[in-house]
Amino acid sequence: MTLQVAPSGRLSAEQVTAVLHSATLAPSTHNTQPWLFSVGPAGIELYADPDRTLPVSDPDRRELLLSCGAALFNLRTAIHAAGAHPVTTFFPRRGDPDLLALVKPRGAAATDRKLASLAAAIARRHTNRTPFTAKPVPAGAMGALRHAAEVEHAWLPRLDPDQLAGLKELIRESHRLQTADPAFLAEWRRWTGRGRGKRDGVPFAAGGAVTADDTWVLRDYGGGSRAPGAAPMVVVIGTFADLAIDRLRAGQAMQRVLLTATARGIDASFISQPVEVPAIRARLRELLGGGLWPQIVLRLGYGAPVPRTPRRALEDILVTPSPLSV
Numbered sequence: 090m091t092l093q094v095a096p097s098g099r100l101s102a103e104q105v106t107a108v109l110h111s112a113t114l115a116p117s118t119h120n121t122q123p124w125l126f127s128v129g130p131a132g133i134e135l136y137a138d139p140d141r142t143l144p145v146s147d148p149d150r151r152e153l154l155l156s157c158g159a160a161l162f163n164l165r166t167a168i169h170a171a172g173a174h175p176v177t178t179f180f181p182r183r184g185d186p187d188l189l190a191l192v193k194p195r196g197a198a199a200t201d202r203k204l205a206s207l208a209a210a211i212a213r214r215h216t217n218r219t220p221f222t223a224k225p226v227p228a229g230a231m232g233a234l235r236h237a238a239e240v241e242h243a244w245l246p247r248l249d250p251d252q253l254a255g256l257k258e259l260i261r262e263s264h265r266l267q268t269a270d271p272a273f274l275a276e277w278r279r280w281t282g283r284g285r286g287k288r289d290g291v292p293f294a295a296g297g298a299v300t301a302d303d304t305w306v307l308r309d310y311g312g313g314s315r316a317p318g319a320a321p322m323v324v325v326i327g328t329f330a331d332l333a334i335d336r337l338r339a340g341q342a343m344q345r346v347l348l349t350a351t352a353r354g355i356d357a358s359f360i361s362q363p364v365e366v367p368a369i370r371a372r373l374r375e376l377l378g379g380g381l382w383p384q385i386v387l388r389l390g391y392g393a394p395v396p397r398t399p400r401r402a403l404e405d406i407l408v409t410p411s412p413l414s415v
């Protein structure tokens with residue numbers, strides 16, 4: 090964002106509109122965009138939108154919190170890039186689990202250059218489901234991705250070949266279980282394959298697919314004809330606890346990892362099957378050593394350009410009638 094904020098950190102209505110727009114570019118399960126915002130003198134409030142849950146694939150709203158965490162990271166990062174500091178309070182109102190965070194922009198001594206470069210990646214990040222080339226993700230980039238997760242209080246462990254093979258099996262199994270469940274398929278159909286004119290859901294052109302075979306979920310999963318060193322390109326982000334706050338943090342970590350990848354020209358897509366099936370998630374936890382709650386699995390590499398997905402209009406995600414200064 091080019092508009093520099095006042096030394097007090099106060100954001101004009103135009104700046105609030107810009108940072109909210111950045112927040113809405115976050116990824117969300119099936120592009121449900123399960124967030125709402127309220128702007129007032131106390132700051133910008135982020136709410137979970139109770140009308141945009143996925144009762145079959147996300148009954149305990151874990152992925153909803155991940156998605157909202159990603160939006161929160163975008164919001165914080167856009168405020169940083171504008172030259173203010175986003176003072177953030179998680180779950181600020183006792184007894185209101187839908188009010189996830191309050192963000193109050195304050196004066197900042199200097200712009201954080203790293204966050205400014207991540208802010209520049211917000212609009213360029215897209216879920217990339219195309220086949221990835223054999224070019225390996227450089228080891229240095231993997232270190233940066235691990236660091237990105239840790240800065241946001243999550244972990245991206247290095248997986249050994251046995252763990253990667255085990256994860257592959259769990260992906261296959263969870264995919265099989267989900268595609269055998271008519272309720273899961275019905276929910277998936279409600280949100281995907283949408284044509285032009287829709288402001289949510291995964292458009293047909295974005296290439297999501299659920300088929301009974303596992304060619305899609307295991308696409309490019311290491312091994313096979315890949316160059317030596319090309320794997321691992323599948324990573325897991327985990328947290329040490331699994332409360333709502335940990336899930337919200339995991340979403341911020343996921344988004345920081347994704348933007349760090351985008352800034353380095355690395356594409357990513359999600360493999361959420363093994364964390365959406367509770368019994369498989371428990372086995373993945375064991376596979377990781379028993380200390381981490383797996384929150385999301387990502388596929389990283391180099392794909393073909395993909396189209397952007399739609400977003401709801403600002404007036405549809407604002408609890409307050411119009412953006413105000415904060």
Ligand SMILES: Cc1cc2nc3c(=O)[nH]c(=O)nc-3n(C[C@H](O)[C@H](O)[C@H](O)COP(=O)(O)O)c2cc1C
Nearest residue numbers: 116117118119120152155215216291359360361398
């Ligand atoms: C928590 C989470 C889980 C997701 N799981 C999957 C998945 O299993 N398969 C998939 O193709 N996309 C998955 N996505 C990607 C969303 O479909 C995508 O973010 C959304 O359609 C918006 O598109 P964009 O990421 O290109 O902005 C997931 C996203 C999030 C945040």
